[in-house]
Amino acid sequence: MPPTFKKPLDYDPGLAQQTLQKSYQNSDAAVEARKRTLLAELGLADEEYELDDEEEEELGEGEEGPGEGDENDEEPILTRGHKHTNGTASKAALPSYGYRDLFGKEMEGRRRQMIEVKGYDQYLQDLLNRSGEQLQALRSEKGLMYPGNVEVIPELQHELRKLQEENRNLRNSGARSTDGEASSRGSSELAQQVSSLQQQLAVRDARLREAEAEAARLKARLAQAADGPSPRGAAAAAPLEELRAVEALLAESQAALQAKERELTALRASKAAASAGGAADAVKELTRQRDDAVQAQELLQQQLIHARNDLSTAEANFRAQQAAMAAATESEQAKALQQQMWALTEQHSKKVEELEAELKQKQVMIQQLQATKSDALQAMKEMKGRMAAVKSDAAAAYKTQLMAIQAKLDEIHALREGVLEELVNFQSEIFSEKTITQMSRLVRDKEISRVRSAQSDLRTKLAEMDQALRDARDETETVRQQSEQVAKIRELEAQGQIMHFREKWRTEFDKRRKLHNVVLELKGNIRVLCRVRPMLDKERGGLDAAAAAASMPVRCPTEETVRVAAVDNKAEKEFEFDRVLSPEEGQDKLYDEVAALVVSVLDGYNVAIMAYGQTGSGKTFTMEGPEGNPGVNLRALGDLFRLAEERAAEYAFSFSASVLEIYNEQIYDLLMNGAQDGDKLDVKQGPDGMYVPGLKLEEVKDMGEVTAMIGRGKANRSTYATNMNEHSSRSHLVLSVYITAVSKQNGTTLKGKLHLIDLAGSERLSRTGAQGDRLKEAQAINKSLSALGDVIQALQQRNAHIPYRNSKLTRLLEDSLGGNSKCVMIVNVSPAAENVSETKCSLEFASRARKVELGKARVNVVSADGGNGNGVSPSPSRGPASGRATPSSEGSMSRVASREQMTTSTGRRTPGPSGLSR
Numbered sequence: 001m002p003p004t005f006k007k008p009l010d011y012d013p014g015l016a017q018q019t020l021q022k023s024y025q026n027s028d029a030a031v032e033a034r035k036r037t038l039l040a041e042l043g044l045a046d047e048e049y050e051l052d053d054e055e056e057e058e059l060g061e062g063e064e065g066p067g068e069g070d071e072n073d074e075e076p077i078l079t080r081g082h083k084h085t086n087g088t089a090s091k092a093a094l095p096s097y098g099y100r101d102l103f104g105k106e107m108e109g110r111r112r113q114m115i116e117v118k119g120y121d122q123y124l125q126d127l128l129n130r131s132g133e134q135l136q137a138l139r140s141e142k143g144l145m146y147p148g149n150v151e152v153i154p155e156l157q158h159e160l161r162k163l164q165e166e167n168r169n170l171r172n173s174g175a176r177s178t179d180g181e182a183s184s185r186g187s188s189e190l191a192q193q194v195s196s197l198q199q200q201l202a203v204r205d206a207r208l209r210e211a212e213a214e215a216a217r218l219k220a221r222l223a224q225a226a227d228g229p230s231p232r233g234a235a236a237a238a239p240l241e242e243l244r245a246v247e248a249l250l251a252e253s254q255a256a257l258q259a260k261e262r263e264l265t266a267l268r269a270s271k272a273a274a275s276a277g278g279a280a281d282a283v284k285e286l287t288r289q290r291d292d293a294v295q296a297q298e299l300l301q302q303q304l305i306h307a308r309n310d311l312s313t314a315e316a317n318f319r320a321q322q323a324a325m326a327a328a329t330e331s332e333q334a335k336a337l338q339q340q341m342w343a344l345t346e347q348h349s350k351k352v353e354e355l356e357a358e359l360k361q362k363q364v365m366i367q368q369l370q371a372t373k374s375d376a377l378q379a380m381k382e383m384k385g386r387m388a389a390v391k392s393d394a395a396a397a398y399k400t401q402l403m404a405i406q407a408k409l410d411e412i413h414a415l416r417e418g419v420l421e422e423l424v425n426f427q428s429e430i431f432s433e434k435t436i437t438q439m440s441r442l443v444r445d446k447e448i449s450r451v452r453s454a455q456s457d458l459r460t461k462l463a464e465m466d467q468a469l470r471d472a473r474d475e476t477e478t479v480r481q482q483s484e485q486v487a488k489i490r491e492l493e494a495q496g497q498i499m500h501f502r503e504k505w506r507t508e509f510d511k512r513r514k515l516h517n518v519v520l521e522l523k524g525n526i527r528v529l530c531r532v533r534p535m536l537d538k539e540r541g542g543l544d545a546a547a548a549a550a551s552m553p554v555r556c557p558t559e560e561t562v563r564v565a566a567v568d569n570k571a572e573k574e575f576e577f578d579r580v581l582s583p584e585e586g587q588d589k590l591y592d593e594v595a596a597l598v599v600s601v602l603d604g605y606n607v608a609i610m611a612y613g614q615t616g617s618g619k620t621f622t623m624e625g626p627e628g629n630p631g632v633n634l635r636a637l638g639d640l641f642r643l644a645e646e647r648a649a650e651y652a653f654s655f656s657a658s659v660l661e662i663y664n665e666q667i668y669d670l671l672m673n674g675a676q677d678g679d680k681l682d683v684k685q686g687p688d689g690m691y692v693p694g695l696k697l698e699e700v701k702d703m704g705e706v707t708a709m710i711g712r713g714k715a716n717r718s719t720y721a722t723n724m725n726e727h728s729s730r731s732h733l734v735l736s737v738y739i740t741a742v743s744k745q746n747g748t749t750l751k752g753k754l755h756l757i758d759l760a761g762s763e764r765l766s767r768t769g770a771q772g773d774r775l776k777e778a779q780a781i782n783k784s785l786s787a788l789g790d791v792i793q794a795l796q797q798r799n800a801h802i803p804y805r806n807s808k809l810t811r812l813l814e815d816s817l818g819g820n821s822k823c824v825m826i827v828n829v830s831p832a833a834e835n836v837s838e839t840k841c842s843l844e845f846a847s848r849a850r851k852v853e854l855g856k857a858r859v860n861v862v863s864a865d866g867g868n869g870n871g872v873s874p875s876p877s878r879g880p881a882s883g884r885a886t887p888s889s890e891g892s893m894s895r896v897a898s899r900e901q902m903t904t905s906t907g908r909r910t911p912g913p914s915g916l917s918r
């Protein structure tokens, strides 16, 4: 078990030094105390050590023996003392043994008495024995059982006793010599003494060596102690010094012993001299030697006392050193324990920090919980407040009712009082006063019971009202839930109905589309629209718009007829078309008439919309339109993109387009930059119908791309045309749109084609008066338009041969004027009087075209496996592969017949000329 500490201590050299010093002092004090005890036992108190001057002098005077002279003061003390052993010595004659400085005069006096009683030797022996015992007791008491010290001192004591024995022997031999014994016998005794002394010397030598060894052992132990930490070494320094002092003393003892040895050598010499010389001299010499030996013995005794004291001091110091070492060890242990405690303290500190952190978290949680709790309390408070308000409202209502009841009761009471009063008055007249009192009590009790009953009824009614209110609330909740369920059901039903209507709408839409196509077919595949443009400013002749309109020779009496006033002795003439658009009708109205055909393109039909008319009649206005008021081209394309987007769930559409110009019977690609050789582009027939090899087709995805493409085409056209206005009048501009629609359900592909054609001016050659290049241009225009007229006539007459190849224009439109296509011709006319003749020609040309029966159109469809799916459409009136005219079917004829009948019935359709050429 390690010692417990109140608190850890660091090693403090100062404290250790103080502790050591204290232990020294304690040891010194203990030795001093023991010494005093010893002296007390001997009858020598401390105060007795001091001698006053008087006694000193007295003793000094007493020492002067008679006949000895001054020189006796210097005699060996034992020489004089020995004289008194014979019982003749007085106190004044006692020798001074040189202890005066140690024991004092009184002690010296007592000592002398004891010496006189016991004899010197006995006294000395007693003193030594007692000192040894005291020392041993002191050692035992202090626990200083160090072998070296314990052994050395008894040995020294033993040595001392030996010396005393030797002295005694010497004295005895001296006494015998003094008594005059025979010198021969003394000689032999001396020889024995010498031998004995030699043996003693040998023994003392051995003891001295042992003492030296012990000193070395002590020295080693001290050095070992000094090898420790410096404070411990510092603590051991003092005992080391002490040991050195002891060593010095031992060295002195050794020196004394050596002196003794020398004395013995001298004794041997004296022995030899005694053997050789006279006995008296020998005795004298021996006496002198004996005195010297006694003196040496005293010296040794003194040294022994010093050594003993020094040893005691060394022991005390060593003990203190041990205590200091123990203290240092304890300090180290304390230090280790302190470190352990620090480690434990750190662990505890960490644990405390963790616990503190946990505590903080708990505190935060507690704060949050408290906040939540306070919120809940606040909410409860608010709820309580609301409940209290509700209660107070209810209480107020109840109170109001009670007050009303109370008021009623008061009224009743007042009434009752009145009645009672009257009754009393009345009764007083009839009954005695006693009877009246009894009656009034009865009436009052009855009234009270009636009021109580009324109160009870009211309470019951209130309870019933509350119950009714609760029932009403429950019913309201039930109704609300039911209504929610009904609303959900209706919503679901509505969604179902929406789905149903959507499906129905889709079905109806398909039906409508089919019917639309049927209507178109019934109407005829070439529809002819007539558009009369407004009067231009230059054509008004100074008239305002209204007056100019009133003077116009071209009128539109109905939506299907146009009337041309009589000009040049020619009668007024009226023409009928599928639709006639007056000057007031805008682009949107016109587009409404062709929009249905545009839809047909997405269904896989070939559609051609062409604007016909003399120069300046409004063809470009109709097809292109001015900026901000687009014509057929942009509106048709816008519709196509819009419808394609609507049908995106069913079909995947792709659009491409080309822009070409036919000028002087040559084809120019307006999407190609730079000069072109018009002869190089020709019209061919491919698997998908007519096409122009080498013509650039551009994919377009939206109106932005279309607009940009048309803009480039126009720009290219203007670069090579010297006079744009004149050039545009003498060339055909064809914008073609190719649409592919792949069904997402069965993979079939529909391919539609839309030609939007702004034809060249149709004025007659004779009217132009052109010559040279102009004549050539006019002839070319005439040729292509004549070819168009021939084709229309051949179609109308159902000829076996349709002359498509007579011009690039008709060749290009072969599959758009054929059996599987739909065609709209918009004849644009000028309302101006100066253009009446040309207007008539244009209207007559369009009237003939209107009579052309193209037959039932067919869808360009390719099945998913790559086969031609044209068979899905109704039986064609012409062969699909050749595109050549075939005899009309009965159905077609019947439609024509019906149209003829319609015309006849109305009397407005007039048969046109048989030829179409101008």
Ligand SMILES: Nc1ncnc2c1ncn2[C@@H]1O[C@H](COP(=O)(O)OP(=O)(O)OP(=O)(O)O)[C@@H](O)[C@H]1O
Pocket: 532, 533, 534, 536, 583, 613, 614, 615, 616, 617, 618, 619, 620, 621, 622, 725, 728, 729, 730, 760, 761, 828
């Ligand atoms: N419906 C109309 N409403 C208003 N102005 C029109 C209409 N039609 C044509 N115009 C105007 O008449 C003029 C001639 O029209 P436009 O250039 O379209 O004739 P055109 O037949 O294309 O001539 P060309 O054969 O030379 O190209 C233009 O100024 C045009 O703005």
